Amino acid sequence: MTSYSHRGFSLVTNSKSIFNGSGLRIWALVLRQIYLLRSSWPRILELIYWPTIQMVLWGLITSFLVNESSWIAQAGGVLIAGVLLWDILFRGQIGLTLAFLEEMYSRNLGHLFTSPLRPWEFIFSLMVISLLKTSIGITGAICFALLLYQFNIFDLGLPIIAFFFCLIAMGWAIGLMISGLLIRFGLGAESLAWLAIFALAPISCIYYPLSILPDWIEPIAQLIPSTYIFEGMRSILIDNNFKTELLWRALILDGVYLLVGIVVFLWFFRSARIRGLIHQIGE
Amino acid sequence: MTESIIKAHNLTKRFGEVTAVDSINFSIAPNGIVALLGGNGAGKTTTMAMLLGLVVPTSGNIEIFGKDFEKKRSQLLSKMNFSSPYLDLPHRLSVRENLYVYAMLYGILRPKNRIEELSESLEIGNLLKRSVGKLSAGQRTRVALAKALINNPSLLLLDEPTASLDPDTADWVREYIERWRANNNATILLASHNMAEVERLADNVIVLRSGRVVAIDTPKTLIQEYGRENLEEVFLDIARHNKNKLV
Numbered sequence: 001m002t003s004y005s006h007r008g009f010s011l012v013t014n015s016k017s018i019f020n021g022s023g024l025r026i027w028a029l030v031l032r033q034i035y036l037l038r039s040s041w042p043r044i045l046e047l048i049y050w051p052t053i054q055m056v057l058w059g060l061i062t063s064f065l066v067n068e069s070s071w072i073a074q075a076g077g078v079l080i081a082g083v084l085l086w087d088i089l090f091r092g093q094i095g096l097t098l099a100f101l102e103e104m105y106s107r108n109l110g111h112l113f114t115s116p117l118r119p120w121e122f123i124f125s126l127m128v129i130s131l132l133k134t135s136i137g138i139t140g141a142i143c144f145a146l147l148l149y150q151f152n153i154f155d156l157g158l159p160i161i162a163f164f165f166c167l168i169a170m171g172w173a174i175g176l177m178i179s180g181l182l183i184r185f186g187l188g189a190e191s192l193a194w195l196a197i198f199a200l201a202p203i204s205c206i207y208y209p210l211s212i213l214p215d216w217i218e219p220i221a222q223l224i225p226s227t228y229i230f231e232g233m234r235s236i237l238i239d240n241n242f243k244t245e246l247l248w249r250a251l252i253l254d255g256v257y258l259l260v261g262i263v264v265f266l267w268f269f270r271s272a273r274i275r276g277l278i279h280q281i282g283e
Numbered sequence: 284m285t286e287s288i289i290k291a292h293n294l295t296k297r298f299g300e301v302t303a304v305d306s307i308n309f310s311i312a313p314n315g316i317v318a319l320l321g322g323n324g325a326g327k328t329t330t331m332a333m334l335l336g337l338v339v340p341t342s343g344n345i346e347i348f349g350k351d352f353e354k355k356r357s358q359l360l361s362k363m364n365f366s367s368p369y370l371d372l373p374h375r376l377s378v379r380e381n382l383y384v385y386a387m388l389y390g391i392l393r394p395k396n397r398i399e400e401l402s403e404s405l406e407i408g409n410l411l412k413r414s415v416g417k418l419s420a421g422q423r424t425r426v427a428l429a430k431a432l433i434n435n436p437s438l439l440l441l442d443e444p445t446a447s448l449d450p451d452t453a454d455w456v457r458e459y460i461e462r463w464r465a466n467n468n469a470t471i472l473l474a475s476h477n478m479a480e481v482e483r484l485a486d487n488v489i490v491l492r493s494g495r496v497v498a499i500d501t502p503k504t505l506i507q508e509y510g511r512e513n514l515e516e517v518f519l520d521i522a523r524h525n526k527n528k529l530v
Contacts, residue, residue, distance in 0.1 A: 021390050026463065028387035032373065037379045039414075102373070109432070110370040114335040115388040116361040274451065276298060276338040 019046040024118050025109040027123035031131070033099055037133075049135055051087040058083040059149040078237050082206040084141055084153050085233060088164055089204075089226055090197055091137045092171020093178070095130035097193040100179040104187060110279035119269055123262060126179070127172050132169055157232065159242050163229050167248070168223045169254045171197070175259030178270030181275070206229050223248035286349075288313045288438055288470045289334065293343035296329050296494075301352060304330040305341065305494035311487075316471040317341060318481040318502075321491035322522045327474045330491070331440055343427075348437065353380075361389060364391070366431035367442035368424070369439055378426050381415055383434060387432035389500030401429045405459065421452040428456070432463065439471045445480060453477075457484060478515035490521055497521055 018055055030164045037043050062079045080229055103109050112122070121228045154160060206225040221227045224264055228250040235243050272278050287310035292387075296304040304326040312315050319327045332338040334345060337354050347359045372381045386394035388463060402408040405425045408413040410418060415426060424444070431439060444460065445453035457480060464471055476479050481488060482502045490498040498505060498521065502514050509517045 024390055028384045031387070032376065032380075032384045033385075035376050036373070039375050039377075049371075106373040106375075107369075107371040108373055110337060110367070111365070111372065111385075112388070113337060114360060114363075114365045115385065116357045116390070117388055118357050196522050270339070273337065273339045276303075276332060279332055279337045279367075 007064045020224045021116070022118070022121050024189075025115075025121045027120065028130065033102070034103060034116075037237035044136065047137040048086075048140035049089075051084070051091070051137050052144050054079060054083050054087060055141040055145050056148065059145065062149070066131050067088040070163065071082045071161045077149075077155070078234055079201075079207055080145050080149060080151045081153060081156065081233050081237060082230060084138065084145065084161060085167060085229060086201070086204070086206045086226075087136055087141060088134060089167040091134035092130050092168035093175040093197050094134035094136075094171075094193065096172050096175030097178050097182070099126050099129040099133075100182060101187075101193060104182065113278055119266055120262075123176065124267060126175070130175065131168060134171075134199075156236050157242070159232065159236060159247065162247055162251075163233065166225055166229050166250045166254050169258055172258035173254070174200075176265040183265075183272045184268040186277070193215070199227065200224060203227070209234065221233060223253065225250040230255070246275060286446055287311060287346070288348060289472070290346040291330075291334075291343065292346070294330070294333060294340055294345065296326075296333060297336060297341045302492075302494050304333070304340075307491070307494070307496045307522065308514060309489050309496060311470060311472065311498060314468050315468050315486040316473055317492065318485035318488045319472060320478075320488050320518060321482065325491040327491055327496040328442070329494075331365075331442055331472070331474055333362070335440060337358065356524075361434065362436060363438045363440065364389075364431045364434055364436040365446060366427045366446075367444075368427070368446045369442065371515075372415045372426065372430060375414055377412055378418075378429075379411040381426070382429055384435050385430050391434060393398045397433060398429075401432060402527045404463075405429050405432075420490050421449065424452070424456060426450055428459070430461045435467060435469075438470055439469055440474075442474045443473075444474065445477060453480075460484065472523075477506050478513065478518055482514045490518070492521060 004071055058079045062077075065079070103112060142153055145153065156163070178189075178192050178196055180190060181260075196223040200267055203213065204224055207212065207219060210218065210221055210227060228246040232246040232250070235241050235246065289309075289311040291307055291309050293306045293308060294304055295302070295306050306527055307326075307330070317329060321327045329338060333340050334347070334352075336352065339353075340379075348362065350359060374377050376384070381393055382398045382401070386397055391397050398411070402411055405426050405428060406421070407429060410422055410426065415423065418426060428444070432442070441460070448456065460471065461484060463469070471482060471484075473481070485502055487501055488497065488505065489496060493506050500508070506512070506514060509520050511517050511520065
């Protein structure tokens with residue numbers, strides 16, 4: 001057994017494990033982001049700030065609409081739950097893409113990819129970092145929702161766990177595609193990291209049912225995993241009914257999205273190696 | 284037994300219409316310092332980047348420690364390392380944190396001990412708690428060397444190891460590299476524009492011009508063959524296409 005411990009963060013590995021090398025390399029990159037977060041309180045504040053502001057805003061809108069709209073009155077938490085779930089998707093994507101951008105900003109990719117680090121290990125570490133950052137970001141918003149509006153997201157029951165992983169996996173898939181574009185086109189494509197996912201917000205049906213979308217958009221919305229998650233969330237809150245078929249559709253689409261995300265990232269990574277871009281990437 | 288540490292066979296790299304490296308062949312024997320020389324655009328950086336897997340060759344192949352580099356990339360990179368003034372370590376992380384992360388990336392079994400050893404020999408003990416972004420150029424070079432030596436590599440690639448250093452610090456770095464190589468029986472491939480440095484450090488030089496290998500020999504032999512006083516004059520002859528080679 002080998003123990004890696006540095007400043008309170010430790011990892012014990014079994015040296016006989018075939019995953020030992022990969023596990024260590026993945027943990028090394030996660031640790032690098034933990035060090036970065038720990039050294040910069042604005043980064044931690046940024047993780048919590050936006051989900052909390054969004055939740056407070058939509059909580060107030062809910063308080064107003066609950067007396068004005070019979071639909072909202074059926075389930076007061078439907079908008080707040082929408083905000084919290086959307087933020088899991090957004091944080092999942094931005095957490096992954098920002099971890100990648102940090103390596104670009106610091107001109108560190110050349111060092112990373114001349115180490116034994118394999119591309120799939122890099123991808124996996126980005127996912128773990130995203131999971132960590134999303135958990136930090138969303139925890140504050142969940143606590144505020146409970147304190148200010150007495151809305152407990154965990155009232156959704158066990159499906160909330162499935163919803164969480166479906167949404168974060170979709171965030172990872174989109175984050176990987178954007179990171180692929182960043183590795184190929186450099187920091188000129190940086191704004192995509194912040195904006196791209198919002199193109200999916202209107203057709204994900206975060207705050208309204210799929211049926212209100214124009215007929216021609218509905219088939220497009222049905223190709224997006226998050227649409228089924230938000231439909232499933234409303235089904236639980238309004239009808240008290242968990243529809244497993246909605247979750248299955250989301251899971252299958254997530255599998256396809258993740259596969260496409262990984263393939264796109266690896267394709268752009270290979271393309272960047274062919275074009276000699278990796279050691280030139282930086283500010 | 285491995286005859287050559289590096290074997291490049293018909294190595295070619297084209298970027299669109301531009302041929303950066305044109306069908307070069309060379310092999311590097313173990314335990315020595317080989318310098319890669321050439322003017323700007325001669326193909327040094329591209330060659331080094333191909334040897335490190337950062338750039339995929341258009342054609343040809345690379346063998347390192349007798350194994351196909353593209354097929355065994357991760358395994359081979361664990362025995363190699365690299366330093367370049369054109370790449371950075373994350374600025375916000377402390378020196379110790381950076382070295383710890385890289386120790387784990389290279390699978391070092393006792394990272395703390397290794398960092399202590401390196402900080403002592405490279406005289407960076409007082410810098411371990413400081414952010415990399417707050418270091419001077421000389422301090423950063425020593426930290427970059429610590430990162431490059433973290434896995435005690437059998438093959439070390441150094442790109443301009445003394446670029447932008449004052450003469451005193453540059454001399455300290457050269458002396459350290461010489462001592463480290465001798466103590467560890469490692470092989471170093473060095474790219475440098477500083478001909479005095481190459482003359483002092485390198486056992487052999489590979490000279491590139493317009494992506495082709497135009498000379499491979501010891502610095503002493505090249506100076507004799509060109510009838511010059513030093514390697515800088517030889518370099519100028521080669522770079523300016525002067526055909527005054529004596530033999």
